[in-house]
Amino acid sequence: FLSNTMNSISGLGILLDATDNEYMINCCGVVSSWEFYVKTNSGTVKLQIWRPEGGGQFKLVGENSYTVAAGDENDEFLYTVPTNERISVRDGDYIGFFTAGQPMISHKSEGDGTDGYTYSTTIGAQTVGSTYNWGSQTADTRKEYAINVRLVPGNSPTLSNLDSTVTFPDSTAANTLMFTVTWSDNDPLDILTVVMTTTTSSFSFDTTNGEVKNTGALPYGNNPLSFRVTDDCGRTDTGTLTISVTNSVPVITNLPATADITEDHANEQLLYTLTVTDDSLGDSVTCSIASSNPTTTNFFSRIVSGSTNYGIYIKAQPSLSYDTARQYILTISCTDTKDTAQGTFTVYVTRNNPPAFTNLQATKTIAASTTTTGSVIYTVTSTDSDSNQLYYNMTCAPAACPFTIHNSGEILSTSDLSQHTVPGYDLYVYVTDGKTLVGPRTLTVIISGINTAPVITNLPLAAPLTVPENSALSMSVFQVSVSDVNSADTHTYAASYTPSLGSTLFSLNTATGLISTSSTQNINFESVSTTATTYVITITATDGQATATDTLSIVITDQNEAPVFGKASYAISGNEGAAGSTVGNPSFDVTDPDTGESLFYSIDCPTFVINSNTGVITFSHDYDLDKAGTASSVTCTVTVTDGDLSDTASLVVTINDVNDNTPAFGSSTYTFYAQPSTGVGTVLGSIAATDGDVGSFGTVSYTLDQTSLGYEYFGVQSNGDFYVKNGLTSFSSGTTVTLTATAQDSGGLKDTAPVTIVIPESTTAAPTTTTDRHVTFLEDSRNIAWVTVASVLFAGLVIFWGYLFVRFGSFPCKNGSYKPNAQKVSRWPPFDHKENVRIVKSMDMI
Ligand SMILES: *[C@@H]1O[C@H](CO)[C@@H](O)[C@H](O)[C@H]1NC(C)=O
Numbered sequence: 001f002l003s004n005t006m007n008s009i010s011g012l013g014i015l016l017d018a019t020d021n022e023y024m025i026n027c028c029g030v031v032s033s034w035e036f037y038v039k040t041n042s043g044t045v046k047l048q049i050w051r052p053e054g055g056g057q058f059k060l061v062g063e064n065s066y067t068v069a070a071g072d073e074n075d076e077f078l079y080t081v082p083t084n085e086r087i088s089v090r091d092g093d094y095i096g097f098f099t100a101g102q103p104m105i106s107h108k109s110e111g112d113g114t115d116g117y118t119y120s121t122t123i124g125a126q127t128v129g130s131t132y133n134w135g136s137q138t139a140d141t142r143k144e145y146a147i148n149v150r151l152v153p154g155n156s157p158t159l160s161n162l163d164s165t166v167t168f169p170d171s172t173a174a175n176t177l178m179f180t181v182t183w184s185d186n187d188p189l190d191i192l193t194v195v196m197t198t199t200t201s202s203f204s205f206d207t208t209n210g211e212v213k214n215t216g217a218l219p220y221g222n223n224p225l226s227f228r229v230t231d232d233c234g235r236t237d238t239g240t241l242t243i244s245v246t247n248s249v250p251v252i253t254n255l256p257a258t259a260d261i262t263e264d265h266a267n268e269q270l271l272y273t274l275t276v277t278d279d280s281l282g283d284s285v286t287c288s289i290a291s292s293n294p295t296t297t298n299f300f301s302r303i304v305s306g307s308t309n310y311g312i313y314i315k316a317q318p319s320l321s322y323d324t325a326r327q328y329i330l331t332i333s334c335t336d337t338k339d340t341a342q343g344t345f346t347v348y349v350t351r352n353n354p355p356a357f358t359n360l361q362a363t364k365t366i367a368a369s370t371t372t373t374g375s376v377i378y379t380v381t382s383t384d385s386d387s388n389q390l391y392y393n394m395t396c397a398p399a400a401c402p403f404t405i406h407n408s409g410e411i412l413s414t415s416d417l418s419q420h421t422v423p424g425y426d427l428y429v430y431v432t433d434g435k436t437l438v439g440p441r442t443l444t445v446i447i448s449g450i451n452t453a454p455v456i457t458n459l460p461l462a463a464p465l466t467v468p469e470n471s472a473l474s475m476s477v478f479q480v481s482v483s484d485v486n487s488a489d490t491h492t493y494a495a496s497y498t499p500s501l502g503s504t505l506f507s508l509n510t511a512t513g514l515i516s517t518s519s520t521q522n523i524n525f526e527s528v529s530t531t532a533t534t535y536v537i538t539i540t541a542t543d544g545q546a547t548a549t550d551t552l553s554i555v556i557t558d559q560n561e562a563p564v565f566g567k568a569s570y571a572i573s574g575n576e577g578a579a580g581s582t583v584g585n586p587s588f589d590v591t592d593p594d595t596g597e598s599l600f601y602s603i604d605c606p607t608f609v610i611n612s613n614t615g616v617i618t619f620s621h622d623y624d625l626d627k628a629g630t631a632s633s634v635t636c637t638v639t640v641t642d643g644d645l646s647d648t649a650s651l652v653v654t655i656n657d658v659n660d661n662t663p664a665f666g667s668s669t670y671t672f673y674a675q676p677s678t679g680v681g682t683v684l685g686s687i688a689a690t691d692g693d694v695g696s697f698g699t700v701s702y703t704l705d706q707t708s709l710g711y712e713y714f715g716v717q718s719n720g721d722f723y724v725k726n727g728l729t730s731f732s733s734g735t736t737v738t739l740t741a742t743a744q745d746s747g748g749l750k751d752t753a754p755v756t757i758v759i760p761e762s763t764t765a766a767p768t769t770t771t772d773r774h775v776t777f778l779e780d781s782r783n784i785a786w787v788t789v790a791s792v793l794f795a796g797l798v799i800f801w802g803y804l805f806v807r808f809g810s811f812p813c814k815n816g817s818y819k820p821n822a823q824k825v826s827r828w829p830p831f832d833h834k835e836n837v838r839i840v841k842s843m844d845m846i
Helices: 771-777 790-808
Strands: 012-016 029-038 043-054 057-068 075-080 094-099 107-109 117-120 131-133 138-140 143-145 147-152 164-169 177-180 192-196 203-205 211-214 221-231 236-246 257-262 269-273 286-293 299-303 310-314 327-335 340-350 362-367 376-379 391-397 403-405 410-413 424-432 437-448 465-468 476-479 492-498 506-508 514-517 534-542 547-557 569-575 582-584 600-603 608-610 617-619 633-641 646-656 670-673 683-686 700-705 714-716 721-724 735-745 750-759
Touching: 029 043, 029 057, 057 075, 094 147, 164 177, 177 236, 192 203, 203 221, 211 236, 257 269, 269 340, 286 299, 286 310, 299 327, 310 327, 362 376, 376 437, 391 403, 403 424, 465 476, 476 547, 492 506, 506 534, 569 582, 582 646, 600 608, 608 633, 670 683, 700 714
Parallel strands: 164 236, 257 340, 362 437, 465 547, 569 646, 670 750
Antiparallel strands: 012 094, 012 117, 029 075, 029 147, 043 057, 043 094, 057 131, 107 143, 117 138, 177 211, 192 221, 203 211, 221 236, 269 310, 286 327, 299 310, 327 340, 376 410, 391 424, 403 410, 424 437, 476 514, 492 534, 506 514, 534 547, 582 617, 600 633, 608 617, 633 646, 683 721, 700 735, 714 721, 735 750
């Protein structure tokens, strides 16, 4: 053995052969003994098994300790490890050792470079299970250590308390501990794995503590469960646990029991509800009638509605007879399919005689007027040989009849029938003894003297009635008609109006039912339409007891109403004028009740035009009061119309005269001849002017401007005669004076003309004014003076007269008084009308 050399380092730890694996373990087993040589030093050596974990880390999986007493050194030791301290080893483990004091195990320096080891002087004592990083320690190959380990295969694990059987009832709660599986291994460091190899959802197995539990209701019968334990060398043991589950039996807790049933029982009925218990967690129990003595099909069992319990029933229309079978003993079986519980239920049949009516069917007549609430109208009687108390009820037709029946058999009125309208009822009466219902039997009730309600026969109408506005007062609108089975009844009427304004527009004769328009209130559409134009009249007709009600709708319709002048006569005034000029606006105050109407005016005087919309009056043609026969005031009739209806008023139109003509002298200049001796008052000639106006505007007055003469020598008479007003003696012969004459009308319009008065040389034969002839000629007021300027104007006159002759023809000289002796003619007069023309023959004039 390698015993020649010793280290001298305390606390040395050695891991053998981590470099060339010569000392690596290559089997699965346990350490049975260590063999080593101890040289020089006594003490305790730690004999170790290390397991690599990668990355240079090693785990100390086991350690045996051996102490060499002083004096025992320098010897070879074989340490047989006690069974309970054997270290389990695995393929790939390494051995090592550690001495806390001086080294004990010797070595030899072989120097072949192959026998490797790793050493550490700082590792210190390690506890089993800890890891140490040998990879970071120093490796060497110079020494071989005197140590050896011997391995044996090791022990198998065992399941210690199988195979066994445990028994539980099926009422056992879930998660109850059934059994605890135990296992062991003589190799204390083996790693054991235990599994339940049976696949089941009913049981759970805890691999840590070995507990077997039920996950829910236990399955009835034997449940074998297999287990296996395995150590980390793959050695195994198996065993079986049998869990035997027993059934909890059902128990009927409320049998025996009994029921009574009458022999004439008719309906299906629950007789008894069974109470059954079963402690099993997963069982459901069904019950049935297993047998009957005597045998019958009258009874059956099923789950009671709304419950989980079974009931015992009697079927509908059973065949029961007291005389044939007075009792039935029913055997009731309830089973959970594994065990069955039984009990007996006894049905006793009792005898019953049904009640019988003794006074129905029947007919009863009662008086409507005397039947009041609570009046007994009939008493039903019946008999029953084996029942003392009978019970009545009834239905009636028509339904909701005013009667009720008491258990005494009395039928009472539930209301006062004096107002009743249904003439009769059939009452369907039942009687029962509490077991058997008998009936129905009919009581026919006739109600006499019943009042029938009146009926309005002509309402409602298919369409509303139409009443035009302005209908006559008290006009009949509608006659309500009523029929009544009770022909002797008299009826009165009442009405209500919607809207209530209708009560002022219409009235109802309460005795006759005639609806009329109001006797005092005219119906004005425009006024009522702000409230409503449709009125609903609710009419009730009563015979004193009963009423009939119906409605009548009336629609008030609009009527066209005439426009009306506010006054009978209107007056306007305006000035004369041309066609189209405005005379004035009479401002007619016309009213029309109808809203939105368009009104038009017309006038019957052709002289005027009226604006159809505004009423303004204009002239239809030129209107000139200066024309003879033209009226200054005209009375016309004006008509206003809405297109359909109209009204008239008189219109007095006053036309004012207008000063529309200017006076005009007959000549642009005048020349008169006088002598200084011409006498005062002598008329030298006429300067008369004309004015187209009639009346005051046509009245011309004359003035002369003689301021240049220094004295008023001349004057003009109102007829235009120019005369010597004061003596001319101060003028010498050969003098010519000129002054201005003005003709002015009353409206201030005027014309002027120069007047020249020539006083010739006394030696010269001057043309003289022949006053006589002149005056004679002017006696006809409508004639104009003619003045001749003899030589100067003669040729012109001839041409002019010639023209006149061609134009107007030849006129006879009226009375031969015309003289061809020429007067001064300055211009042709402004005649407008032929009748004013006075012409002489040109030849006469010549
Ligand atoms: C009358 O009474 C019987 C027994 O109580 C009942 O079955 C029936 O429905 C009742 N009929 C009327 C109309 O109330």
